[in-house]
Amino acid sequence: MRRRIILLAAAAALLATSLFGIPLAVAVANYFTQDERTELERTADAAALSIADDVLAHRSLPEFPGSEEDTTGLYAPAGALLTGGGPASADPVVVQARDGQVASGEAGSELVVAVPILQDGQLSGIVRTSAPLADGYQKIAISWLAMAGLAAAAIVLTCLLAARLAARIARPLEKLSAAAGQLGDGDFSVRAPASGIGEIDRLGGALDQAAARIADALHRQRALAADASHQLRTPLAGLRLQLESALDPPGQNLAAAVEAAISTTDRLETTIDDVVTLANRPPEDRGVIEPEALLRDVVAGWRDLLTSQGRQLVVSPEADGRPRAAEAAVRQIIGVLLDNAVIHGEGTVMITTRDSADAFAIDVADEGHGTGDGQDLFIRGHSGAGSTGIGLALARELAEAEGGRLWLSRPAPTTFTLILPRAHAGHRSVR
Template identity: 50%
Template sequence: MRRRIISLTVLAALVATVLFALPLGIAVMKYYHDDATTGLERAADAAALAVSHELSAGLTPEVPPPADEDEAETEVGVYSPEGRLLAGHGPAAGGPIERQAASATVDVVTGTEGDDLVLAVPVLSGSRVTGVVRAALPESTLTLRIALTWHGMAGLGIVAIGASWLMARRFTTRLVRPLEELAAAAGQLGAGDFTARSPRAGIAEIDRVGEALDATAARIAETLERERAFSAEASHQLRTPLTGLRLQLEAALETPDADPRAAIRAGIASADRLERTIEDLLALGRERRAPRAELALDALLEEVRQAGEALLAPHGRTLRITRQDPPPARVAAAAVRQVLGVLLDNAATHGRGTVTLVARDAGGALAIDVADEGPDLGETDPFATAAAGHGIGLRLARSLAEAEGGRLRLSRPDPPTFTLLLPTDEPGGERNDSPRSTRSVQ
């Protein structure tokens, strides 16, 4: 790319120089030719004035030296009307130019004789031609002047092209170096280094590309970090149905005389819940932006009741589910199901007694409380990784709730009560205040 930019710049400078130099060269040639003709006419007129008196008197004229140094190479000669050289420099016999001037039909006659540019003017005494003044300049002198000027123009053109080459190298380095650094940053990003950042070059277009690349690197790093954390926390979430399945199988082994079909049915149900958990986690692991359907709360609570009873029954504990006029919400059922699964598992593992789940209206939000009769949590933060073992699953549940625009918090430490708040589907949190029945599911 560097070589291509330099080549194109030099080529553009060369084309511009040639296109400018051609008409200028022609203009220079015409200028020198006109200037030489003017000089010859000036020298001839001066000589004609100087010799007009001698010619009128029939005396031999004396040609004065040129007054201008630029006319030093000009040959001036005085001829008789018959074409014979009387004084000065020139051929002994005049040519057609001198004869034409002697006819007194024109004031000035110009032309080329041999290798000379010639100009002739008649010398008059009244209406009578007394002589002809011939001024001549060698064509080689005129050609040399034109050639020297053209060489100077060519030198300036070469200097201009060389300057264009140097400037192209300088600006190409300034342009290409940021692109090379940008490519290096992209290579580091492709190699997995998401901390790589592209430097700023001070060129708006390249800086915008760098900013876009940096934003992409940050998003990729954030996405990978989120997926890694989600995978670690999801693996903890899968242990709950596996633990329930294991307890059911161990209970069946301890009672070999019991009907195995009940244990098999319970194992299949636990396997179904495990499969459903995996499907939920995979669905929630994808970044979905489609509008959510309205949460089917009754069906969800029934699934939670079955999972909770399977989890608590081996410990001789019960689950109590109550609805208190809950408003509708548009959230992912998989997310709510997994959050409640974490809370039930937490209550089964760390709590005691009956577990109570209440779905209620929280002033424009759907609130689901999960409480048990366990010990007071005091100042403990159950969402932090601690020796008590709360952290991983509860952190996953909180992240799932926040992804749905909700919140999960410890609303009361004694008895331990966790509250899941989910936004309603109506603007501004308004809802229909028609009474709903309050019922319990045992």
Template identity: 40%
Template sequence: MREPHSTPLRRRVLVAIVGIAAPAVALFAIPLALSVERLYHDETAGALGRDATWIAAAIPDHVMSGPPASLSLPRGVPSGLRVGVYTTKGDLLFGEGPRRSDIAVHSRDGRVHEEVEDGYMAVSAPIPSDEVRGGVVRVAAPYDQISERVHESWLLMAGLAVIVIGLAAAFALRQSRRLAAPLEHLTRAAQGLGAGDFSIRAPRSDVREADVAGLALESTARRLGEVLDRERAFSADVSHQLRTRLTGMLLGLESALARPGAQHEDAIRTALARGEQLQTVIEDLVRLTRESDAERCLDVRALLQEIRGAWYGGLAAQGRSLALSLPDELPPVAASPAALRQILQVLLDNAVAHGAGEITVDVADLGNGVAIEVADQGAGVPEGADVFARRSGDAEGHGIGLALARSLAEAEGGRLVLRRAAPPVFSLLLPTPGPD
């Protein structure tokens, strides 16, 4: 059998979970990366601003009017910084830095300014002075240091993102196996059921829905196996019954032909009667396979009257009688007329072959069902004997007719039991139609 062209469940679960995790990580990581870059930028600018402020405060206010040789920076300036003193026009007076700085010009408004200038992160602060001509302190640090810290943080975040996506992929693989394995087991079990294995058992998992489906599949397989066994047994029983009647008819004809001076006319009449019975059996069996549920509702009184008329003459010829007891009112029975006719045929045949005296058929209304009891005055059934067990033709007992009758009764939703062993009483219980 070719597999359908569709994406396997494992791959679909993996793609779905990873497909959700990756964008979620990206949506979280990109704003965080920008925030980290801004954080490092502001942190460096703040540190440089503090340095520029205290250096500007430490420089004397008369420095702008002193001789160039006396100009110097205060002690304690952190290493790695480029510190220069500028005029408010942006010209370098002393220290380190470009000869002209635009950020120094901006600080003549008396506030601290920051700007990336010539590859440096620069911060300028005005020198407090009572003089009209003041100065500006410019403190700068290489911008590469900030970029390096930002890139290191981004690499760390990228590593964490890869780890998160990897964990999501691992979780997706585990979940896909957890979800797909029970379905794969169910698929193999269904294939085994299709191949005729009715003893399948779906392994249990931690997926409740799959376990419920597995239990339903096992129950279905078990019921199908029981139905198939019952159908096989029914077919074997029917074949035996048909062969038995046909064999009896043929033996009667052969016996008439083998006896000199035999009355062939009587043998032919007997063979015709048996042939008509065989035809009735075949028609009933065919009707069983074609009847709908609406047709499985019969009038027990009319059917029993018909059966008594068919059996009266044959029993009278053997010196036996058939008594029928019916209540005044009897509900219809939810069963097939063909099935009930065959069951009663088996019970009457059994009473004629193995019983003695009068045969009685008593019918009783049980409210939700009807009981039909067939009894005779024979010796009955030996203690411990199972009359419903299937026996071969050579074994002693009642053959397989009673087994067939019980199968038909169970197929109609009823029961056939031996209520009393001696004298024998067989009780057939059939349900009445429900309120629907």
């Protein structure tokens, strides 16, 4: 990446200097050429003024002083060299000056300027001044070399700045790439370091959010997979007891036992579906629950079990609102509370729904007496007789994942209260 940034900067600098430098180089060459012509014309004018009187009076002509830079000569209108330096006969530039206008051009390896001497509109002579083209080319070459040096320095400086900028950009990207690699290797605690570059920091923030989401999803799936054994253990144990009781004593009517086993199997199937749903759904995937329909489905599998113990299950819907949560999670929470009431509770089990300020409350109560301070019940591993100490802890985790709360609201008679967010107008229903 660094190499590409440097090459791109060098190419951009080269293009910019070319677009600016080439026209400038042409302008510099034209400037020196025109300056040389102007200087030769000035020399020719001065020579013409100094010799004009002698030419017009037909007196003897003096020699023009020569120099290393230019050569000056006087030509007759017919084209013959009268005095000074230059070719013996008129060249094309001198011929052009016969029209009475200053002429300039190249003759061989020289730059030539011819100035006519006029009297009453009549041509009396022509002053020719010339200088080697190499002198002008040398000045142009020196200027071009200086411009090329400045352009090269600008390109080198641009590359150095680009290298520094590339390093500043590449370092955080390399660290970000390393963090992404660690994330791909399963390290979800990795976080992208701040770079001070807004775009890269936003990309790092997105990577951090992705890592947190993946870690949370993986944690939930592992937790639900671990807790699934607890959620399935109770209905499986009940099914086993029902099947064993159907065999003892032999010869009894198996219809009731088979019906009970089928009911337990249905509850087991629902539990499996709920666990799979909770493991795969996004955390924010919540809908509006119809509480009466949900409770009707939940209590159907528990009423027969309580009846077989000589106990009753009563549902008292008093709420006008509806909760907003995942139906599978609420079903499992109520199932855990009913299972707790069956194993540890006494007497009638009552489920009550009610409105609680801006929330929806579900109370699950029995006529037993709770033990402990109410908080120990939700600690994994804390158990009463015949309990693994996982169910209530799992139920609280599910409630908090839905934005709610679960606690022991009253120890005697034992009452657990589940608080869920209340649905407002516009929320979709899950049924």
